[in-house]
Amino acid sequence: MATEQREIEGFGHVSRTVGTVFRYLLLAATLFGIVALAVLLLYVANDAIQPLTADPGWHLTFFLTLVLPTLLASGYLLRTDPASFRFGGAVVGTLAVSTMFGGGAAMIFVDIVAPVTWFAYVLAICLALAGVVAIERFDRQLPFLVRFVGAGAVVLLALFVVPGFIQSFPVYPTDGILLTLSLGAPIALVVGRYVAFEAGRRGRLLSVAGALVAIALGVVVGPLVGITPVPATVMLAVAVVPTGGYALGHVRRNPARRAGLGFAAVVLGGAVVGAVAVDVLGFAGPQSWVDWGFLTSAHSGTAADAGLYPAIGGSILLMVTVAALSFPLGVGAAVYLEEYAPDNRLTRFIDVNISNLAGVPSVVYGLLGLGVFVTYLGQPTGTVLIGGATLALLILPIVIISSREALRSVPTEMRQASYGMGATRWQTIKNVVLPRAFPGILTGTILALGRAIGETAPLIMIGAPNVLFSLPTELSSKVSAMPLQVYAWASLFASEPFYQAAVPAGVVVLLIVLLSMNSIAIVLRNKYEADQ
Template identity: 70%
Template sequence: MATGTDANYAEGFGQVSRTVGTIFRYALLAATLFGIVLLGVLLVYVANDAVQPLTADPGWQLTFLVTLVLPTLGVGGYLYYRDARAFATGLAVVGLLVVSLMFGGGAALIFVDIVPPLVWFSFVIALALPAAVVVLVERLDRRLPFLARLGLTVAAIGGSLLVVPGLVQGLPVVPSDGAMLALTLGGPAAIVVGNYFARRNAARAGLIAGGAAFLATVIAPFVGPAVDLTPVPATVLAAAVVVPTGAYVGDVVVNRPADRVGLVLSGVIVGGALLGAGVVDLLGFAGPNSWVDWQFLTSPHSGTAEDAGFYPAIGGSILLMVVVAVLSFPLGVGSAVYLEEYAPDNRFTRLIDVNISNLAGVPSVVYGLLGLGLFVTYLGQPTGTALVGGATLGLLILPIVIISSREALRAVPDEMRQASYGMGATRWQTVKNVVLPRAFPGILTGTILALGRAIGETAPLIMIGAATVNYSLPTELSAKVTAMPLQVYAWASLFAGPDFYQKAVPAGVVVLVAVLLAMNSIAIVLRNKYQRES
């Protein structure tokens, strides 16, 4: 097919013009840039109201300019032009530290005020025991029929969840809160880190890395008071922040020598921020008069904008997302596996495919009405609880999880399935050992993006009667719950006024957008990693 600056005729395509194609490409680029710039201006405007950086003392601004901004620009610019991959590695370390701090803080909130460590410890044991039974059943795979294996697994899980938590919580002597969290959080983290380094290096390296990760969580309750942290949040932050960030840095040092220089940029950013904070504290320079501060993040709602806090809304959103993930992830992935790997291609399954695609585009308020009718009216559940809200949001993102999971399963080459069948594996063994491991990064990416949509929804929660204002954290699934977007909505409507518009609302929006960006960044990193490996 001939192409040129003049229009040419190609059979099946009609008139073909390179000029028209170029104009169309640049028009799309201009529209994209316009949207990005417009959104960036809006976010900067809101962030300026929430953080108010220009209200800081000139000495504060000069200190951070010297200790943080100029060194970061100098080292970052040098690395970017010298080795872009090392530059990306340095930024990745800082990004991992920031994102893990955000989610680690949320996890610490759960164990401090919502779920006692002893309750968590008892349920972990209750799930670990049937997990051992499942492993035993898998070893007897060839000797037990499918229904017998399924019955044993269900009986073991159900019986353990009904009996074991009560027995553990009733023991006269139990480990300390920090010890229970170190075992249940630090143990799995150490196993993951150890297995990763064992695969990349050797068994001895895996043992050293896993031991170091476990040691970091074990000593956290004793080190925490030195930085004004009680044992519970110190242990959680060690498992959620120190271990992942340290493992990534260790991997760069040991396995990626060409990227080690990028760690200099990470050190400059983190060290510059800490040095600047120490200097301004020593010299007494006042920072920005920001509304996003520790008081805002840890206080309940108030009738005045100066005292209004976001803490119950943050805790409610976290609890809602836990319920959403527990309900939507297994059901969505299971449905995708059945439709993609087991279901026959007939009129009924095609009808299901069309309906799932249509449900993904239904407005969220309709799901709120569905949740109200199904869970509240039909099942008789109380309105506005964490369970009802999480189930409603789970229905909202279920079609999205199914579609993204099916796309990930469909991306697995069919040759891998045929090779597994050729070696004598059953369909379930092929799905479990070949298809799901290959598709899991894509499934996880789609699920995280779906959760990012759910955490920002307001209409479904309003329809099921969730509280717009809550003065305390929910401590159980049957308790009334609010969420971050609902709290912002309340400040902008029920408490409408100049103070709330200029102080509390921008601060709430900044926190909500930061959480959404963190979730989306995780999904982007997983997607890029999966694309490089494939």
């Protein structure tokens, strides 16, 4: 019979009762935090969406077409086939998250970057990669310096000459066709290969062609449903085709999970049927502030007309800039410190400072960006480049730390096996360590970007405007962001209508973006752990 208290050498008296009490105290504290956060989010969401303002028939219709079938299907699958339920939920979640990011991508191609410009740079990058690969084929015939200079010349020539040459053409295909070739083709290649993973070369080619044709249908189908070709093509390429490819490929690998597709069909079909039914029956929905007008309108002096569109576009451009600056620098620093740097006082000093910098308040990084980029370098305040560089400094220590942890998780035996086969250190890092650690690196980077997208203090310190009425179109343009816009509504335009309408709606949109980014990181982490 076990005793409640015993003495273990080196630990003193160990009490099972104290351990049980401590465990339940931790559980109670966790539940309290979750409940408090849920209450806060429900309070904000109620102000933003106002679900109780809908007609009772609207609620009844969606209960009968969406809620009740979903509950029945999920209850049945949870009892009989939990794996299919998780797969169906993943399909629905993937479509929802990819649709949101597809909308952001469509915004870029509609108002920020012309499709012909995107096509020109994609073609330039492809030519540069082809040139570098061709030079690398002469690995043993040419000395390293010649190959390095040749590769650099090819890259610079492609990036600085090809885009201008392409854009100088007097006539070129329509925007939808250009996006299909430059954005849809790479996605179709990945999706097609995933779907037809065991179908042979011909099957993979047919699958890739089918995915590309599905994306190209946006040029034709979009106008039929009231959507212009550019956003229709982008949504098909970013949301619909990848989600469909994931569902088909997963079912081909696991035929027993087909019931998950039925669950996804119940959820998505119920939502569509409910929307059609309430429109036909004339039931009014919630008087939500988070609607299409709010997402596509600029700021206004009245809460009823205020929108978040320029701030959403600014946040997207800032995140692209932050990722472009922080990811290569952070991963490169992590690889050097983990794989090349000797263990001496200098590297230990650097390790301690990187850990300390990860906890520095964000306003300090705003002051650093103001002092370095604006005062010392003389750059204009509040631009996309300066804002992105400042936020990149903010998350750089986090990216370095998470990347180093991912590199450490690669077993030493894999490195030793690579060395035993005659590979050099760089070949081992490139072919063994980085592919194994990449999911962890990507997860840490996404979580860091999630922190950056919600920061306000650094942007205020570098002089970013609180309110903009148009989207930035280049790196030197002034930029605002969603947190700044919400801050302006809550301070500069403080009034009861803004507090009850615009501020909750902006908070809900920002939280949806943050939760979506964090969910992607969690899914990648779980998949990586499952593959171990």
